Amino acid sequence: QVQPVESGGGLVQAGGSLRLSCAASGRTSSKYAMAWFRQAPGKEREFVAAVTWISAITYYADSVKGRFTISRDNARNTLYLEMNSLKPEDTAVYYCAVRDSVRASYTPSDYDYWGQGTQVTVSS
Numbered sequence: 001q002v003q004p005v006e007s008g009g010g011l012v013q014a015g016g017s018l019r020l021s022c023a024a025s026g027r028t029s030s031k032y033a034m035a036w037f038r039q040a041p042g043k044e045r046e047f048v049a050a051v052t053w054i055s056a057i058t059y060y061a062d063s064v065k066g067r068f069t070i071s072r073d074n075a076r077n078t079l080y081l082e083m084n085s086l087k088p089e090d091t092a093v094y095y096c097a098v099r100d101s102v103r104a105s106y107t108p109s110d111y112d113y114w115g116q117g118t119q120v121t122v123s124s
Helices: none
Strands: 002-007 010-013 018-026 033-039 046-051 058-060 068-073 078-083 092-099 118-123
Touching (some): 002 092, 018 118, 046 068
Antiparallel strands (some): 002 018, 018 078, 033 046
8 A cells, every 4th residue: 555645736826836746655665656647626637747667757748748847756755746837727736646557657547546636726
């Protein structure tokens, strides 16, 4: 069992930056992929970014490519999402997800463990 816990959300003006963190506790001796998803009110949960166990391999949604950077610290079992040039349409609850596999996925149902989410609000 792995329990992800997100932190770092908040309110920021358009063009600003935020850094999200996700600390994964529990059965962290296994190798696993991690990802960020987000869900805006009235919308489905959507993929934002993912990183495999070998963290050189990263994946991004087109909507955040060039603005967001995902990274992980395997020694600390922590995932990060650096978000720059934020836009009002980035407003959502951001979720950290852990997949019990070394390979990442774009599909929410492929992930086994989820955090409670952290709110990111970007004002115009």
